[in-house]
Amino acid sequence: HWILGSDQVAMTDNSVLLTKPGSKENAVKQLQASRGRKVSFYSAVTLLNNHQKLEACNQTDVYFRDLTDAEIERYVEADNPIDCAGSFKVEALGISLFERIDSNDPTALIGLPLIALGGLLRQIGFAVP
Numbered sequence: 001h002w003i004l005g006s007d008q009v010a011m012t013d014n015s016v017l018l019t020k021p022g023s024k025e026n027a028v029k030q031l032q033a034s035r036g037r038k039v040s041f042y043s044a045v046t047l048l049n050n051h052q053k054l055e056a057c058n059q060t061d062v063y064f065r066d067l068t069d070a071e072i073e074r075y076v077e078a079d080n081p082i083d084c085a086g087s088f089k090v091e092a093l094g095i096s097l098f099e100r101i102d103s104n105d106p107t108a109l110i111g112l113p114l115i116a117l118g119g120l121l122r123q124i125g126f127a128v129p
Contacts, residue, residue, distance in 0.1 A: 002124065006045045006112045010086045013038040018086045027076045027087035028069075031097070036066040039086060043108040047120050054123060056116035060103035062086070067097060 010018040012034060021027040044057040067075075075081075079093045088094030090101075090109045107114040118128045 001049060003048045004045070004117075005048070006043070006117075008041055008043045008085055008108075008111050010039055010041045013040070020085055021082050021087050023082055024076050024080070027081055028072055030087040031064075031067060031072045031076065032069070034064045034086065035072070036064060038063050041086065041109055043105075043111060043113045045113055045117050045120065047124060052124070054120045056113065056120055058103065058105045058108040058113040058116055060101065060105075060109045062090075062101050062109070063099040064097055065099050071097075 012018065014037070016033060018030055018034070018039065021030050039062045041060045041062065042057055043060065044055065047054045075093060075097060076087070079089050081087045081089050081094065084094075088097055101109065103109065105113045105115040108116070121128050
């Protein structure tokens with residue numbers, strides 16, 4: 001049996017660790033701290049069994065627009081990203097917060113780097129697709 005695990009961590013370009021905010025107030029504070037900055041997300045995936053361990057990690061750099069407080073508050077109210085590292089949902093309205101996103105795997109920012117996972121699955125013999 002194979003076990004699949006994945007997790008993500010985010011850090012601003014001035015070394016502030018971004019976590020899941022847990023409240024709308026904390027989400028607003030995180031987005032205020034991120035505005036006009038580059039935030040790097042590291043999304044890792046591991047496949048593990050009794051004999052083998054395969055790992056991959058993807059870095060995605062997100063460049064936030066210089067957001068106004070009003071934009072941040074409207075966004076947090078609309079998307080309620082309190083359970084999301086970095087306080088946004090890129091798959092929803094969060095995409096409007098950015099100037100650009102640099103990544104070799106666009107799925108990694110959502111939390112599971114599917115291109116990397118597909119490569120690991122092929123390494124262990126799964127036919128993908």
